[in-house]
Amino acid sequence: xxxxxxxxxxxxxxxxxxxxxxxxxxxxxxxxxxxxxxxxxxxxxxxxxxxxxxxxxxxxxxxxxxxxxxxxxxxxxxxxxxxxxxxxxxxxxxxxxxxxxxxxxxxxxxxxxxxxxxxxxxxxxxxxxxxxxxxxxxxxxxxxxxxxxxxxxxxxxxxxxxxxxxxxxxxxxxxxxxxxxxxxxxxxxxxxxxxxxxxxxxxxxxxxxxxxxxxxxxxxxxxxxxxxxxxxxxxxxxxxxxxxxxxxxxx
Amino acid sequence: xxxxxxxxxxxxxxxxxxxxxxxxxxxxxxxxxxxxxxxxxxxxxxxxxxxxxxxxxxxxxxxxxxxxxxxxxxxxxxxxxxxxxxxxxxxxxxxxxxxxxxxxxxxxxxxxxxxxxxxxxxxxxxxxxxxxxxxxxxxxxxxxxxxxxxxxxxxxxxxxxxxxxxxxxxxxxxxxxxxxxxxxxxxxxxxxxxxxxxxxxxxxxxxxxxxxxxxxxxxxxxxxxxxxxxxxxxxxxxxxxxxxxxxxxxxxxxxxxxxxxxxxxxxxxxxxxxxxxxxxxxxxxxxxxxxxxxxxxxxxxxxxxxxxxxxxxxxxxxxxxxxxxxxxxxxxxxxxxxxxxxxxxxxxxxxxxxxxxxxxxxxxxxxxxxxxxxxxxxxxxxxxxxxxxxxxxxxxxxxxxxxxxxxxxxxxxxxxxxxxxxxxxxxxxxxxxxxxxxxxxxxxxxxxxxxxxxxxxxxxxxxxxxxxxxxxxxxxxxxxxxxxxxxxxxxxxxxxxxxxxxxx
Numbered sequence: 001x002x003x004x005x006x007x008x009x010x011x012x013x014x015x016x017x018x019x020x021x022x023x024x025x026x027x028x029x030x031x032x033x034x035x036x037x038x039x040x041x042x043x044x045x046x047x048x049x050x051x052x053x054x055x056x057x058x059x060x061x062x063x064x065x066x067x068x069x070x071x072x073x074x075x076x077x078x079x080x081x082x083x084x085x086x087x088x089x090x091x092x093x094x095x096x097x098x099x100x101x102x103x104x105x106x107x108x109x110x111x112x113x114x115x116x117x118x119x120x121x122x123x124x125x126x127x128x129x130x131x132x133x134x135x136x137x138x139x140x141x142x143x144x145x146x147x148x149x150x151x152x153x154x155x156x157x158x159x160x161x162x163x164x165x166x167x168x169x170x171x172x173x174x175x176x177x178x179x180x181x182x183x184x185x186x187x188x189x190x191x192x193x194x195x196x197x198x199x200x201x202x203x204x205x206x207x208x209x210x211x212x213x214x215x216x217x218x219x220x221x222x223x224x225x226x227x228x229x230x231x232x233x234x235x236x237x238x239x240x241x242x243x244x245x246x247x248x249x250x251x
Numbered sequence: 252x253x254x255x256x257x258x259x260x261x262x263x264x265x266x267x268x269x270x271x272x273x274x275x276x277x278x279x280x281x282x283x284x285x286x287x288x289x290x291x292x293x294x295x296x297x298x299x300x301x302x303x304x305x306x307x308x309x310x311x312x313x314x315x316x317x318x319x320x321x322x323x324x325x326x327x328x329x330x331x332x333x334x335x336x337x338x339x340x341x342x343x344x345x346x347x348x349x350x351x352x353x354x355x356x357x358x359x360x361x362x363x364x365x366x367x368x369x370x371x372x373x374x375x376x377x378x379x380x381x382x383x384x385x386x387x388x389x390x391x392x393x394x395x396x397x398x399x400x401x402x403x404x405x406x407x408x409x410x411x412x413x414x415x416x417x418x419x420x421x422x423x424x425x426x427x428x429x430x431x432x433x434x435x436x437x438x439x440x441x442x443x444x445x446x447x448x449x450x451x452x453x454x455x456x457x458x459x460x461x462x463x464x465x466x467x468x469x470x471x472x473x474x475x476x477x478x479x480x481x482x483x484x485x486x487x488x489x490x491x492x493x494x495x496x497x498x499x500x501x502x503x504x505x506x507x508x509x510x511x512x513x514x515x516x517x518x519x520x521x522x523x524x525x526x527x528x529x530x531x532x533x534x535x536x537x538x539x540x541x542x543x544x545x546x547x548x549x550x551x552x553x554x555x556x557x558x559x560x561x562x563x564x565x566x567x568x569x570x571x572x573x574x575x576x577x578x579x580x581x582x583x584x585x586x587x588x589x590x591x592x593x594x595x596x597x598x599x600x601x602x603x604x605x606x607x608x609x610x611x612x613x614x615x616x617x618x619x620x621x622x623x624x625x626x627x628x629x630x631x632x633x634x635x636x637x638x639x640x641x642x643x644x645x646x647x648x649x650x651x652x653x654x655x656x657x658x659x660x661x662x663x664x665x666x667x668x669x670x671x672x673x674x675x676x677x678x679x680x681x682x683x684x685x686x687x688x689x690x691x692x693x694x695x696x697x698x699x700x701x702x703x704x705x706x707x708x709x710x711x712x713x714x715x716x717x718x719x720x721x722x723x724x725x726x727x728x729x730x731x732x733x734x735x736x737x738x739x740x741x742x743x744x745x746x747x748x749x750x751x752x753x754x755x
Contacts, residue, residue, distance in 0.1 A: 078712035094725030108712035
């Protein structure tokens, strides 16, 4: 599904190499987790994959189902089936949450040459999906992420994911700023979307999210590289011993 | 909730509209029609000629001539933050009308098909048909048919006014101002120039001398006007100024909502538009006046475009009178416009909602004046300025609390949004408070369209233009919501179209 080879990336403004040859293969139907200490390049990886400006790819490649991602505009990547759940979802004053989502859904449909969703169909679908995530009608009407609590913002990201039905989902520190109950709710939302045709890349600092979203594969990232790959037990090891031991071991 | 889908943010239709026109000014075509012009230049003879063409009584001719004499002594204002080449007022046509209008058509059926086609191309219905409210999602809403009466002004003359009969049954007079001068001289004489005096300012004085047509509305006491009224102004002829005059009188306890739209062909030479709008609101009456101004803005290098020098003022004469100005200013090369409220009656209220968009080389200097004279008067100003390209956008406003305006209140919110790094936003608020029981609040913000917001939208599948349109429409939402439904839709689309090509 998502295939990353020797991806090397520089932060343009500071002329600083952040990713130094990342290799990663996420298969359809699988959940991969990336863990790592702060500053290891986890978030940069998610931004580069989704096409944020300010990064320069110096080497390597990233493809989604064999299609080159790096040459595409962010919206083209989205239409190709890539979705990033933001660590810090952005507030857009005056734009209703539902309007935002409907614009997004129809933009993607149009880009794929599909018919747009009618207002009535859209309402039906979003109401059902919002209910599962305990998002009420009020929250759908409010401007995008404005005045949302941390938990509401993250649930809203998952709602967007559910509506857009991407092939490949990247979750960037989705657990940050969430209490246990909120995290459970978000994890349930993600688990409900797990399916054979869909890949997940869950970026997290802590193991606790992985108690709820059970990964198939866990990677440890450090200093711009994947330094260790293993099963779910690797996450537990981090939980118990911290990153220092693992990093010392691979050094 | 379905209603929100249509109203806030951007609808697919908006985006389609943007794509369709590819950012070009949509109303830039012109109508090829035989015109009759008065000779170029401005003299007492031209003033008399205009008066004669309109078959005006002597008092009106005298009124115009007096204005002309005053105009000669006045200077063009230079305090606004706009810059344009000197206007040669003798190198303009002051009167242009389609030849087919020389004999006044008795009904719309007799109007030149070319003129009717012009308006139909602009999307303005001159047939007396009901307009369906809520263009999109109409299936989900009660498909309530709404009627909008239209007065269509083409260059110097009114082409026709719809629904006059039905309105008259309710006692509402809605006709062109030239017709009103002939048919209702007592009302015109009483009110014309009573809100914007002949000598008010250079452009208003010029207008008083040479105005050719415009709309007239009278709503009698206690009458709620049964439909929206609207005037659609179209400049077509070259080198011709448009000087329209609108007079609206809302008698005691009445209500009327009035819409105004404007477009002009794309031409290399700039054209002058100097209008005057006067509104009189008596006790317990309410007037809503909405404008979508989409005159040709000139090209991206600042060639051509309309000079829009407009004086609009509402006088809340009676107690508890209410007025609401809503304007969406997207067009014109230069805009100089300050729709104002005189809050004379006790407990009267004035509101001003404005979206002003300046892209490319456009210059806008616009705002409002709230003159509080009566006790416990209230005013509210919400201004959203958007600058893109190399445009300069200024909010200029005055809030004045007179000594007798005890316990009055004003709230002003002025937000500016910048797109790109070569444009400018300026806010010039003047506040005068001459009593100690009134309260004035002013909030102002300036921000840039945020890259993070755009990236967020794009990562969800919207392209850059859709993303900008969405963010800007969100920024303008407070004002868009103040517009009647049909205009809100049009305004949303205009916002998106006006900003085409402003990013990237």
